[in-house]
Amino acid sequence: MVALQYMYLPLLFSILQATVRVTGRCTIPDYFHGDWYSQELGADIITKITADKWDSNEDDTELTCEDIFIHPTPGPQQDGNNVTMFMVSSGGLERCYFCVDVLWRTTNILQYRKGDCIPAYVGYAISLNISCRAMDPFYGLPSTDEAVTMFRQTPRSVNCETMFEGLYQFSYEIGMGGGGICDNPDSQIKACQDPGSPYVDNEVFYMTYGRCPDVRTSKNEKLRYQCMGSWDAERNGIGYTFAAIADTVNKDSREKFKCLLTLKSQRGNKKRWVMSRFSSCANLNSIYSGPVRLVLTSIVPSTENMVSRCNLPSDIAGQWVTRGPGFKYNVAINETNIRFYTEPDAIEFLDAFYACQKRSGTRYLMTRVLVGKCEEDFVCMEIVTLNNDTVRYRIGKPENIPSYLTREELDINSTFTNVCNWFDRADIKGNRGYEVLTRKTNSR
Template sequence: MESRVILLLLAVIYTFKRIAGSDCVFPGEWHGSWSVGQRTIEIGPTTISQNGMCVNREGNKFLLLNKSLSNGKCFKCMVFTLWHHNLLQYKESHCWHHESISDVCSLINGDKPLKTAVRVHSTPEPCPFQGAYTFSYANGTVGVLHCDNPISEIRACSDETRFRFLFKQCPNVPGTYNQELDFECLATWENGEKFLYGKFTTGEKTEDTGSYRCLMYSLYGSRGEMSMSIDPTCQGLQSPSLGIITIKLSKDMSSLPRGSCKFSDFLFRHQKWRDLEGRFLFQLDDGLQMMSIKERKNSDDRFGISVTKLVLRCVERIRQNVIYSHVINSGEFIVHSTNNTCNSFHQCIRVNERVQDVVELIFGDVLEERKFACSFKETMKYILIPEVNTPSLCPLHLQGKYHYTDKASERTGEINLGCREDHEMVIETIGPAGTKSVNILECFQQWREDSATFLVAKYPGISGDSIQCLIFESTEFGVEMQGDILCEGNRRIINNKHINFLLHTPPETCYENIVMQSDQNPRPSIHNTHDSNRMNVIDYPSRGTVVSLNFILLSVLFTFALRWHR
């Protein structure tokens, strides 16, 4: 009798495990969409689309149950290797009626193709080799001759996750062609040999799954070899020198920037600077004396997701501590620039320190030859402040409460400068229907130039937003307050909004406001209630909860089995 109860209990446990799906789950880092050849699969906690539901696992071997076939349910074995968070490789058996994981996985032999899955919308990775190369290549689909005249090129790009192939056609070598293709690096790994996986583009981002390629490479000194697949798999790569498409590399020494220099010391007070509009990040490398200029992809991102638009390497210092009006430090340099179209050239730049933590960066003309003199006729200019910054005192000589008139719209309002908080400017505007709008700015940095006061101010708590450069100048009619994104005083538009106010003088003092505030409760904090990243979240039961539920269900089934037996 006892043996029958034990057998019955074991049957209940087996049935329960089958119902609950056992402990077979795919690792969390695998979840998502993956491109495999010309199709896309979805990996979930317990399922793989087009393949079935996981019912058993041994290490990297997974047994999947597929019920969608016309001949009823069957079982498939899939054996995975995660080489990189962007790349999985696997082999799979055909569908079989056995449900033993060892039996089904034994169907996978050496003839089964190795499939490569790359994560859809992968975040690019830095390429394993940088700089410019020349190369010859052979297209093994039509012959073994190497195309080496004319020589082909690999060009470095400003973004280290990309480089550009310039394939040249050789007249007497079949299977060669003239084509420029950008290669975006997505994954690197080692398995006896070094591998690189990525995607060819024509300069525009594309989701064409046929553009993925696998490369096996070897670099030694200034030379190297590389073999490339002809499809999104890594099939056909036997060694860096033996494959369907083979490439012989040689470092292009002529493209390396000649000479070196050091940028001005005041630039290195901070490793990261930003422009006032919040569009670009300027990142410095003290060791390499290099500046990388990165652009935010969209207005919702800070600089965590960005594209490198330009890389500047200091090659020659032309002038140091040049004296310009209203500049406390300055320097002029020749830099070797590489842009996001993978072109390199020499260019002049000038960096001016307007005041501590406010830098003016001016780009001069591109030089046809480095020996040519610098010219700043056609220039681009940016005002830079540290990416991380803290508020400071507003101009004390302007402190007070002003009534103002907007000279562009004739609207009126009040400006409270340094009264509510000594680092804040509150702008209250009265609309046509008597409605009021309030903007709060935090003072960051200030300086004087002749009769003008310059103030860099920002909206608190909004890191990526535009920062204002405001210019105050006393006139016989009052104080002119004007906006200028370049802090020059001759441009009045910021983000298509005119800032051209007349502040009526004399202002009211801050004393009355301070007395009134001291008799009142502290004002509530002002919060940004807009949160575009908020989303609905479904809370799934924890593993402990699942175990408890499993135990309860198992107890119920066991009790039912005993009663049935009696």
């Protein structure tokens, strides 16, 4: 009799499953498709997402999408949507349904939360709307703290300008109490994007670590990272910008991908970042708490094009300030160079250096570099001294200096004609188009 009862158990289990009500069918958006890597409880997880399947090496089961809700796009800058899926497992000993919430972060980054098994019982109605927590407005989608980060194994092209753009020197500290902060001038980030360029330079940046003899965790190393995109999210109620990068040489997925975090509200020419050691965002809690802590300072590019070829009027040397209703700059002038700069913690930070290359009358062809920027430009500046304490000036449109030309290869005379000709064509009369400098007290 007992043996007969066990004979009917598989049939009874099939009947119970058949009576469960599951509604809808779904197609997973194509921007989720692909092979993804994540670290979960110390294990390396590979997940393959297709039009209706979620298949990972976490266990022997494969999830098939039964129903899906595509949440409204949270912002105009986002190219993908967050979704909640109702999925059923195939394989394994027990048939389960799962709620899977997926947060689209970038084309290369997803974050997800997978709920517990929802068993199939007779007469028990289950569905996306009934069973999934994210469908309840009180709970909603998971926070960053509740989600696992997935990295696209073969990253798609993303411009680096959303996270790093320009030149930085950085100090770094690895680990907690790991021997101190290393602040070597050779530790630099170079992220020089050429707008509109079809080349890979727009998608990668270089990070060079310089070693400090008294810091045992410091190192000499140059790395090339591919940018995977950035996104904004809250952690512990504070708004942060997260970013992800991929080492272009390291093939070990566990250490290939890195997650970074910075505070959205930072200003000035110094920025704090924290970076993960492994392929996870879980240990980044604040700009002071993370496996690798970085302080980035914008620096001026080193270039031979800032060596002067002419002199400025001797009577304008000294310290000045811009005058007018707009933003104020400090201005320092010597025999050959001009510097426009704000305070380091200014909301709109600027530090620009100009070097005299050719003079004709009141017009000066200048080379210009900006602190934190890679570009080098020619600009034309017209300078008219009104009296000992007042100077009138205007600056023309910049013209980029080709990076492949050396200082000796630049045709200064031809460049002066092309760049300063803008003033001849411009319809500027009287004082229109000019700015005014006022000399600081006791700065002669």
